[in-house]
Amino acid sequence: MSDPIGSFSLVLHSHLPWLPHHGAWPVGEEWLYQAWAHSYLPVLDLVREFAEEGRTDVLTLGVTPVLAAQLDDPHALRAFHDWLGMWQLRAHSAAVRWQRDDPLLRELAAAEHRASSRALEEFETRWRHGFSPVLRPLVDAGVVELLGGPATHPFQPLLDPRVRRFALAEGLADTALRLGRAPEGIWAPECGYAPGMEAGYAAAGVRRFLVDGPSTRGETHAGRPVGSSDVVAFARDLNVTYRVWSPKAGYPGHDAYRDFHTYDHPSGLKPARVTGKQVPPERKRPYDPLLARDAIRRHADDFVSTVVSRLKDLQAEQGAPGLVVAAYDTELYGHWWHEGPEWLRQVLRMLPEAGVRVTTLRGAQAAGHVGDPIELPASSWGSGKDWRVWDGAQVSDLVAAGASVQAELLSVVDDHGGAARDFVLDQIAREALLALSSDWAFMVTKDSAAQYARDRAAEHQRRFTELAALVRAGRPALDLARRYWASDGIFGRLDARALRQ
Known part of the structure; x- marks a missing residue:
């Protein structure tokens, strides 16, 4: 050129x-x-x-x-492989149902079968160990x-x-x-x-x-x-x-x-x-690839x-x-x-x-x-190119809850963190970060699965509050933290000590 x-x-x-x-x-x-x-x-x-x-x-x-x-998570990798297989089965089912229908629908079912087969082969040959090696x-x-x-x-x-x-x-x-x-x-x-x-x-x-x-x-x-x-x-x-x-x-x-x-x-x-x-x-008319x-x-x-x-x-x-x-x-x-x-x-x-x-x-x-x-x-x-989606009236409760989570997170880490890494404090930090995801406010403001977003934010806030309260009271929290880790064990090297003053 x-x-x-x-x-x-x-x-x-x-x-x-x-x-x-x-x-x-x-x-x-x-x-x-x-x-x-x-x-x-x-x-x-x-x-x-x-x-x-x-x-x-x-x-x-x-x-x-x-x-x-x-995309690297073992549970998600197994479940996605199952999902791809179900996609192929759904294409088979559609092909049978659409046998006598519009030729475009029959071709669509065949195209879905080809696409699912390619995706399965791609996943099984390149992605089985996750996204990072790809x-x-x-x-x-x-x-x-x-x-x-x-x-x-x-x-x-x-x-x-x-x-x-x-x-x-x-x-x-x-x-x-x-x-x-x-x-x-x-x-x-x-x-x-x-x-x-x-x-x-x-x-x-x-x-x-x-x-x-x-x-x-x-x-x-x-x-x-x-x-x-x-x-x-x-x-x-x-x-x-x-x-x-x-x-x-x-x-x-x-x-x-x-x-x-x-x-x-x-x-x-x-x-x-x-x-x-x-x-x-x-x-709506059947999809026509041409x-x-x-x-x-x-x-x-x-x-x-x-x-x-x-x-x-x-x-x-x-x-x-x-x-x-x-x-x-x-x-x-x-x-x-x-x-x-x-x-x-x-x-x-x-x-x-x-x-x-x-x-x-x-x-x-x-x-x-x-x-x-x-x-x-x-x-x-x-x-508006400003902050209204994440800091507007519709999500003022989420913003206030997020500010409260942050303040308590910093306080409990400062007050109860020691020299050694603490599994419970790490899970507290993990739940706090999950509660603070920008997606929840976006989905509420845009009314896109808003209740799911509110439920997710509330769930992580509840888990965070429950663990933090146990730590403050000096009560055992390790078993509960492990239970939450089983579903939300994201970022295994996350270390709450990095939050300390």
Whole structure:
């Protein structure tokens, strides 16, 4: 390729809250296994395809420590293998039921059988020992840049500085344990930022992180050092990012794509295409892969044209090649948007052909896509680009409970921690971090499985309070801590002593 017109960095954020042993359907472990089968397997397969071609710096992949722990968890690995087998059986069942129906439905059942067979083979040959052995060679070879984050994905601006420091340190250490090194970059949970957080990032060895476009007043053409630090913030280019997915529109809503919300309930498969936004489920047309294939190509062309146009405008404005950062949840590709992985494959092949340098955030920083320092405002990537989703009136009770948990956590560790590691205090810290997951407030504010979210937050708060009360009273708590560890034994090296003053 001749001199590129600019650089493009795709950033994928892979995250689900801790789900093993906490329900199955409609929210619980099923959520994990659907995303695993339909997003994590195909996206990693796509990355490996580029690796085998010798490509490096293909994309920046954020994997939260809490998700990585689930994808390495023995219980989850066994249960996911069972889930894949059931997927294949469900495809068999649908094939029998749809034998005399529309030919498109018969083909859909056959396609589901082929997909489940590929997933089973992929899992049994590459994934049986977990996610980390699959990801590490891709990270070591520089095919992807890995982003980490705080342990359980808490909304950091609402954390006490000691808890914030502890959550980030534990998350980075857990990633280093799984992959051999701590990541230099993080996806800040919910892109949440409060002024001064860059100092904590610098102290933890973090060199770059993500914010949303409005945080830099829409100037997203380069990373920006934050304040007086050397920590660089990269901002999503919403002009480009929203072509794919925005609060109101995006490619996945096209009428030819597979409809996420319409189920064939006997099999659990999704047999319909979107058909139309106002079309009720019973009137949606059967999914047609040929129509979807045409839509994928058109939308890949549109996205590449959008990136090229944006980079040409930036070059004209800045007098030098610029950078476009497009960032999304990994679960969009395959889980929410069935055709997403194939669209991604085409885009990542077409961009270099169009004169665009595809790279990672690390590669963009090394290439000099870094501008002048900036003072960032309090911000997030949520509604209003402020903190309202995680600190609004609808979740004021969760915020108050979270503040109480943090205060008691610090107090009990200071008052009762000794020189030796304490299993009970470690479990107390573990339950506190699980209670502080940002997912619970998000799900309540967005009214998405809100009761499940409230129940999960309350459960971890109750366990935390029960253990802390036993410690304060000087009563035995080891058996109870072990019982909670059996279901929530996440982050085995977590050490509550690091919270002490």
